[in-house]
Amino acid sequence: MSQEKGVPELAHERDPFDRCVKYFLSQSTQIDDLLDLLEMSFHCIAGLGQLSEWQRSERQISMTAAEAVKELNFRLRDAGVGFQFENGKIVRIDSQYLHAESVKPALALLSDPRFEGPRQEFLHAHEMYRTAKPRGNKKREDAITAALKALESTLKVICDLKKWQYPANATAVPLIKIVIQNGLIPPFLQSSMEGLATLRNNIGGHGQGGQVRNVPSHLAAYALNLAASNIVMLVEAFKESEPRP
Numbered sequence: 001m002s003q004e005k006g007v008p009e010l011a012h013e014r015d016p017f018d019r020c021v022k023y024f025l026s027q028s029t030q031i032d033d034l035l036d037l038l039e040m041s042f043h044c045i046a047g048l049g050q051l052s053e054w055q056r057s058e059r060q061i062s063m064t065a066a067e068a069v070k071e072l073n074f075r076l077r078d079a080g081v082g083f084q085f086e087n088g089k090i091v092r093i094d095s096q097y098l099h100a101e102s103v104k105p106a107l108a109l110l111s112d113p114r115f116e117g118p119r120q121e122f123l124h125a126h127e128m129y130r131t132a133k134p135r136g137n138k139k140r141e142d143a144i145t146a147a148l149k150a151l152e153s154t155l156k157v158i159c160d161l162k163k164w165q166y167p168a169n170a171t172a173v174p175l176i177k178i179v180i181q182n183g184l185i186p187p188f189l190q191s192s193m194e195g196l197a198t199l200r201n202n203i204g205g206h207g208q209g210g211q212v213r214n215v216p217s218h219l220a221a222y223a224l225n226l227a228a229s230n231i232v233m234l235v236e237a238f239k240e241s242e243p244r245p
Contacts, residue, residue, distance in 0.1 A: 001040055005033065032131055035083060039090040042072060046088060083130065087111070087119070091126040092221075106228040109235040115157055121150035122227065129220050140220040141203065147227035148172060148200045154231050155179060158238045172197040184237050196226050 001020075002009055011022035023029055024037055048056075049065035056064070063071070073084045083090050087107045103126075110119035125146035132139035155175035159166050166178050176193045179185060185193070200223070203215055 001037060004036070035090050035130070038072070039085070042069060042085050042090075043088055045069070087123060089123050089126065090130065091123075092130040103225070103228045106231045106235075109232060109239075110154075112235075114161065115154065115235065118150045118153040118157060118231065121146050121153055122231070125150060125224055125227065129224060132217070132220070140215040140217065143220045144200050144203060144215070144223040147223045148196050151196055151227050151230055151234075154234055158184070158234060161238070162241075179234070184241065185233065189233075193230055196223060196230065199223055199226075 009019060011019045011026070013019045013022055020037065020041070024034060045065050045068050047065075048061070051059070051061070051065075056062075069085055076083055076085075082093060084093050085091075086104065091103070093103070106122065107119070109115070110122060125143045128139045128143035128146055132143065152170075152172045152175060155172065155178075156166070156170070158164075159175065159178060162182065162184075164178055164182055166175060170178075173194055176190060180187050180190055199219070203219065
């Protein structure tokens with residue numbers, strides 16, 4: 001954490017735990033730095049999830065990793081902070097309903113090892129969105145681009161598993177047409193499925209030229225939720241089409 005922040009130490013304390021606590025409670029520490037420390041801490045906590053009750057007792061750990069994550073998310077939600085720890089990352093949640101109904105199911109479905117590529121891109125999209133400054137349009141553009149990449153990668157994984165051929169440089173629109181032609185989803189969904197590609201092409205897909213582009217936060221949030229909804233539908237449709245054991 002010290003190396004990442006470019007400082008010799010987080011705080012002037014002998015014990016590493018005390019350094020983290022002092023850094024976390026310091027009024028000079030920025031919100032992004034607090035979230036980074038939370039993310040790193042809970043990434044370590046999640047790694048202790050396999051400890052037995054005896055091992056936790058031996059280490060004086062009072063709760064399971066799952067209980068700790070649940071407690072953290074409850075406290076963040078109760079404080080109205082707008083972030084949650086999901087799938088090893090601190091992700092931004094502007095709407096609790098949309099997060100529960102689209103983002104969490106998308107992450108759960110993408111936890112299938114076959115969809116590891118799309119999962120990483122989807123988490124990267126959330127990382128760009130979370131760390132964007134109020135006036136920082138570039139990361140919001142990157143969030144939209146990464147969201148579309150996650151959707152494209154999901155489509156490619158499904159085509160690969162189904163052995164449906166597609167050009168090596170295929171983008172979202174032709175890939176959507178391929179899964180429709182093969183009966184994975186109905187044709188009337190084509191225009192709505194292409195909405196994310198249209199958004200990216202108009203906002204984050206090309207150079208801005210001489211006029212600085214303003215990418216509002218709500219459009220980046222819309223792109224993430226749109227990607228999540230489409231990914232959930234595609235992966236669930238794919239899983240329903242798989243042969244029953």
